Amino acid sequence: MEKLLLLGDEAIAQGAIDAGMSGIYGYPGTPSTEIIEYVQRSKTAQERNIHRKWSANEKTAAEAALGMSYAGKRSMCTMKHVGLNVAADCFMNSAITGANGGTIVTVADDPSMHSSQNEQDSRIYGKFAMIPIFEPSNQQECYDMTFHAFEISEKYQIPIMMRLTTRLSHSRSGVATKDMIAENELKLPEDKRQFVLLPAIARRRYKMLLDNQVKFETESENSPFNKFIGGSDKSKGIIACGIAYNYLMENYTDSTCPFPVLKVSQYPLPRKMVEKITSECKEILVLEEGAPMIEEMLKGYLGDCLNIRGRLDGTLPRDGELNPNLVLQAINGEKVEMNLIPEEVKGRPPQFCKGCGHIDAYNAIKEVMADYGDGHVLSDIGCYTLAALPPFQSINSCVDMGASITMAKGAADSGLFPVIATIGDSTFTHSGMTGLLDAVIEGTNIVVMILDNSTTGMTGGQDSHALDRLVSICEGLGVEKDHITRVNPIKQNHEALVELIRKEIAYNGVSVIIPTRECMQTLKRKLKKK
Amino acid sequence: MKKDIILCGVGGQGILSIATVIGYAAVDSGLYLKQAEVHGMSQRGGDVQSHFRISDKEIFSDLIPFGGADMILSVEPMESLRYLPYLSKNGWVITNDKPFNNIVNYPETEDVYKQIKKLDNHILINADDIAKEIGSPRSMNMVMIGAASSFLGIEFDKLIEGIKFIFGRKGEEMVNLNVKALEAGKAFAEKFNK
Numbered sequence: 042m043e044k045l046l047l048l049g050d051e052a053i054a055q056g057a058i059d060a061g062m063s064g065i066y067g068y069p070g071t072p073s074t075e076i077i078e079y080v081q082r083s084k085t086a087q088e089r090n091i092h093r094k095w096s097a098n099e100k101t102a103a104e105a106a107l108g109m110s111y112a113g114k115r116s117m118c119t120m121k122h123v124g125l126n127v128a129a130d131c132f133m134n135s136a137i138t139g140a141n142g143g144t145i146v147t148v149a150d151d152p153s154m155h156s157s158q159n160e161q162d163s164r165i166y167g168k169f170a171m172i173p174i175f176e177p178s179n180q181q182e183c184y185d186m187t188f189h190a191f192e193i194s195e196k197y198q199i200p201i202m203m204r205l206t207t208r209l210s211h212s213r214s215g216v217a218t219k220d221m222i223a224e225n226e227l228k229l230p231e232d233k234r235q236f237v238l239l240p241a242i243a244r245r246r247y248k249m250l251l252d253n254q255v256k257f258e259t260e261s262e263n264s265p266f267n268k269f270i271g272g273s274d275k276s277k278g279i280i281a282c283g284i285a286y287n288y289l290m291e292n293y294t295d296s297t298c299p300f301p302v303l304k305v306s307q308y309p310l311p312r313k314m315v316e317k318i319t320s321e322c323k324e325i326l327v328l329e330e331g332a333p334m335i336e337e338m339l340k341g342y343l344g345d346c347l348n349i350r351g352r353l354d355g356t357l358p359r360d361g362e363l364n365p366n367l368v369l370q371a372i373n374g375e376k377v378e379m380n381l382i383p384e385e386v387k388g389r390p391p392q393f394c395k396g397c398g399h400i401d402a403y404n405a406i407k408e409v410m411a412d413y414g415d416g417h418v419l420s421d422i423g424c425y426t427l428a429a430l431p432p433f434q435s436i437n438s439c440v441d442m443g444a445s446i447t448m449a450k451g452a453a454d455s456g457l458f459p460v461i462a463t464i465g466d467s468t469f470t471h472s473g474m475t476g477l478l479d480a481v482i483e484g485t486n487i488v489v490m491i492l493d494n495s496t497t498g499m500t501g502g503q504d505s506h507a508l509d510r511l512v513s514i515c516e517g518l519g520v521e522k523d524h525i526t527r528v529n530p531i532k533q534n535h536e537a538l539v540e541l542i543r544k545e546i547a548y549n550g551v552s553v554i555i556p557t558r559e560c561m562q563t564l565k566r567k568l569k570k571k
Numbered sequence: 572m573k574k575d576i577i578l579c580g581v582g583g584q585g586i587l588s589i590a591t592v593i594g595y596a597a598v599d600s601g602l603y604l605k606q607a608e609v610h611g612m613s614q615r616g617g618d619v620q621s622h623f624r625i626s627d628k629e630i631f632s633d634l635i636p637f638g639g640a641d642m643i644l645s646v647e648p649m650e651s652l653r654y655l656p657y658l659s660k661n662g663w664v665i666t667n668d669k670p671f672n673n674i675v676n677y678p679e680t681e682d683v684y685k686q687i688k689k690l691d692n693h694i695l696i697n698a699d700d701i702a703k704e705i706g707s708p709r710s711m712n713m714v715m716i717g718a719a720s721s722f723l724g725i726e727f728d729k730l731i732e733g734i735k736f737i738f739g740r741k742g743e744e745m746v747n748l749n750v751k752a753l754e755a756g757k758a759f760a761e762k763f764n765k
């Protein structure tokens with residue numbers, strides 16, 4: 042038995058490799074990125090030639106992983122929580138097709154929005170799709186559960202959701218590993234129509250999914266990861282999910298928790314265990330990271346007849362991540378004494394790196410847009426979103442990947458003029474291309490600026506699908522050649538870029554400007570390697 | 572034995588190298604470890620912190636509770652104050668004195684020092700200068716570990732092993748410089764407390 046020091050993300054990756062995974066697919070997104078990065082560094086993955094390249098977006102990743110499962114091999118796709126919105130079409134339907142080779146959808150949620158647009162709870166998607174969900178509480182469980190999840194996936198021919206949250210994804214601890222097992226052989230599904238979701242087949246498959254619910258519940262009852270821990274003080278029972286279990290136990294390191302505790306790390310909820318704790322205890326406190334999903338399930342619509350405490354009744358905050366102090370306070374009302382932060386301490390928001398090409402692009406945009414006032418630049422998600430902060434304060438939207446171009450289109454359709462969309466190269470190939478096609482077809486009057494730093498910068502510099510392809514993609518989508526321009530965003534070219542933006546604003550139709558200069562961080566790394 | 576440490580600074584200052592050295596030493600000493608790192612957004616010149624926990628018993632939470640940290644180890648003075656809510660009653664603040672000024676409203680340095688000096692248990696160290704004197708300006712982080720070394724509950728030799736583990740690839744010269752930085756930090760802290 043070997044013991045490795047691994048992030049939660051890395052423990053999932055190592056677990057998947059050791060459990061015979063043949064391919065991993067995904068699109069970067071904090072806090073999920075390190076899963077694939079670990080596989081990309083792994084010697085074993087190299088030797089076994091495990092698929093480990095990034096995908097264009099989460100939907101293509103989920104579909105490729107499902108395709109590998111179709112062919113009988115074990116696969117995984119990874120994403121951050123908002124990535125699941127992109128992959129949702131495949132995700133929901135894959136619950137109906139089911140799996141052939143074991144397949145896991147690993148989603149890392151970001152409660153408190155450390156680096157995200159929202160804090161949606163992926164467990165709700167898992168419940169929506171009616172598939173088993175695993176929610177590890179520590180790094181060892183990340184590793185062990187990956188093995189178990191592949192087994193359950195194959196046993197019931199069902200995709201599995203693995204749900205992580207930031208603190209586990211990005212926290213390191215010792216993990217004991219197991220012997221590596223062989224990959225599956227190529228093997229097509231026995232029923233060659235399993236994956237054909239024509240209504241007649243889909244109806245049959247859906248019934249199977251419904252029938253399987255009881256079995257999934259039984260798996261949860263017998264799961265090594267769900268635990269009922271007795272306690273003598275039945276005035277309160279505590280249901281602790283995933284990492285919330287650690288926050289609970291943190292308060293009893295030198296004593297034992299007097300209350301009965303149900304640790305939940307595998308869903309659907311283990312019904313018998315829930316019935317045991319709710320019937321034994323006067324009051325139930327639900328600790329869950331993210332949304333009050335279980336709390337709502339227990340409470341139902343009518344609410345307080347059951348004495349359920351949690352995020353809905355104010356015992357815990359409705360939003361944001363949990364911590365040991367919040368949990369203790371929910372148990373006994375005790376507030377910890379703590380020092381205050383002196384007023385000398387000022388905020389230190391993230392900023393553009395020195396020398397970043399985005400700075401030059403926005404300098405030009407700012408100068409041009411001074412003539413029109415604030416409100417004409419729709420943007421997207423990436424390092425270039427930092428232009429929302431001082432000193433630029435130049436952009437007016439950041440919603441979801443690709444929305445800059447399409448929102449610009451809608452605004453232009455409404456009569457706003459001029460409208461500029463700023464979008465990163467990786468975001469463009471993730472979800473910007475289809476929106477550009479919409480604009481081309483209607484000849485919408487917008488200027489699209491693809492800020493090309495030749496990498497996926499925000500998430501740490503992963504390869505970008507857009508590399509050296511942007512011009513040909515835009516041409517292929519039908520943008521007029523004369524209105525596709527690459528420029529090098531450097532100080533000397535400032536005037537030229539300003540002129541170019543003015544000229545393209547004057548053109549009534551779709552223009553694409555591509556300021557292209559490599560990201561300072563990836564450049565530094567390359568120079569270091571040399 | 573249990574030590575809960577908030578490591579902090581500004582993105583790009585390399586607080587993770589501190590975590591790696593102490594982490595190696597801790598695991599080498601047979602201790603449990605949990606270390607919540609920062610990734611993503613905050614790395615772009617923003618504030619960064621890492622929750623670093625070592626213990627001879629199983630550790631549950633990845634986060635240190637408020638009021639529970641035995642030490643705040645900071646490579647930047649204003650940042651050391653940001654995490655005071657985590658500090659326990661008898662906890663130590665050990666911080667580099669060199670401001671990293673990348674914001675327009677950075678406070679007067681003297682005001683920051685005043686706040687640090689108000690704390691009963693603190694070490695304010697000119698780690699950048701010390702590293703420069705040794706001839707290895709980039710070893711500031713190792714000076715900081717040295718300054719913290721007597722509060723870590725880990726043998727000093729194990730920290731040296733940690734440095735060898737990390738810098739070994741870069742040659743003996745690098746290892747020696749960093750060990751020197753470690754020792755200089757320790758010497759400073761010993762004097763500071765007299």
Ligand SMILES: Cc1ncc(C[n+]2csc(CCOP(=O)(O)OP(=O)(O)O)c2C)c(N)n1
Nearest residue numbers: 070124422423424465466467468497498499
């Ligand atoms: C659906 C979705 N997937 C992933 C992310 C995470 N994410 C935010 S920005 C970004 C990278 C953007 O790269 P690029 O467009 O090239 O811009 P850069 O950061 O390099 O400027 C990623 C992967 C997200 N917010 N939403």
